[in-house]
Every structure is written in C-alpha cells, then in structure tokens.
Amino acid sequence: MVEVEVTGTITDVTGDPDKIFGADDGDTFMMSYSYDTDTAVDISGSPNIGLYFLGTPMSFTLGGVTYIAPDSSSASRIDNDTGGVDSYVAGTARSFSDNGLDNLTGMILLTDTDGSVFSDDSLPISFALSDFEQSMFNFGGSDDGVFGGVQGSIDSITFSSDMGMSPVPLPAAIWLFGSALAGLFGFKLRQRHTQVLAA
Numbered sequence: 001m002v003e004v005e006v007t008g009t010i011t012d013v014t015g016d017p018d019k020i021f022g023a024d025d026g027d028t029f030m031m032s033y034s035y036d037t038d039t040a041v042d043i044s045g046s047p048n049i050g051l052y053f054l055g056t057p058m059s060f061t062l063g064g065v066t067y068i069a070p071d072s073s074s075a076s077r078i079d080n081d082t083g084g085v086d087s088y089v090a091g092t093a094r095s096f097s098d099n100g101l102d103n104l105t106g107m108i109l110l111t112d113t114d115g116s117v118f119s120d121d122s123l124p125i126s127f128a129l130s131d132f133e134q135s136m137f138n139f140g141g142s143d144d145g146v147f148g149g150v151q152g153s154i155d156s157i158t159f160s161s162d163m164g165m166s167p168v169p170l171p172a173a174i175w176l177f178g179s180a181l182a183g184l185f186g187f188k189l190r191q192r193h194t195q196v197l198a199a
C-alpha cells in the first residue's frame, strides 16, 4: 500500500460565509488516503489519463473535525502530457455525509506545467511537491441546505510505502536476532576449533 499524507493552509473561507466548517484563513487542512498500485485499475481508455477508484477511505481534517469519505468515493486521476501538462488529482468521486454535514466533496490538484513529473498514467509511488508549479485543495459541503466551501494551498505531501516491509512483532524480532547471534558465535567457535586442530 502507498500511504499519502497532505497538509495545507486554508487561504480562502469566503465560500463558507456561515462557517459550517468552523475554519478560518490560516488554519491547517489535512488529508490522508492510501492505495494499492497492484490492484487499482485504470478505468480511462486514454493512454495519457489514469482514472482510479482507490477502494480505501479518504480522510479530510479541518476546523478540528475529521470527515471520512467511504471506500466507494476515493479516487485519483493522473494526466500525463495533456496539452503538455502533467496533473495529479486525488479526491472524492462522489459526495458523502459525515459529522452531520452532507454533500461533502474534497480534492487536491497539482499541476506541472512542463509535463516532466509523469512519464505515464500510472498511480505514482512518490513525487515531490516541488515538482509541481501549482497546487491547491478545496473542500465543501452543506449543513441543513446551507452550502460552504474552503480552499487553500498545499504545504506538504508525503508518500510512504510498506511494500516488502511488513512489520515484525518485537518478540519475534528479538528471537530472530538472538538466533542469528547464536549462529554467528557457533561459526566462530567452529572456525577457531578447526585452526587449533590444524596447528
């Protein structure tokens, strides 16, 4: 699985006059999601566009509240050289409800204007935020029919991947380490014994 953590700063709450998200300019925005590059299927027929349902929850935190979009909503789109531009989107393909709010949608959009970040339309294992000239996020929804939305800039995006690195429980790790040490000492003892016999 590839795990992605995004942090941003809210720069525009003018779309949320009733403050349904309880967030102000300068507040932190966080988003996290994950995907399996082996199982995610590109449903776009275009060789330059990758459109994937991620099949895992996607969480958004702002105004001190975390909103969790269901598995069926999380999606990502990769554009490679569309009009000479590479772009990356991760967000909700369908609106959802959580914490008493409805019609919730959220996404991040990053644009590399010289088209150099992606060489195909596959889901990325990693990239650097600095590879993109433009980045933004938005999040919106409604509270009893009152709509609100905020947007801002992305400060960091970090990828971590656990491929081939499944965590080993500590007691097992100690047992393996102890056993390896015993093997090492056994080898050295045998070696010394052989030298003594040869002398």
Ligand SMILES: [Ca+2]
Binding pocket: 042, 044, 045, 046, 047, 048, 049, 050, 051, 121
């Ligand atoms: Ca494609």
Ligand SMILES: [Ca+2]
Binding pocket: 080, 081, 085, 086, 115, 116, 117, 118, 119, 120
């Ligand atoms: Ca490209």
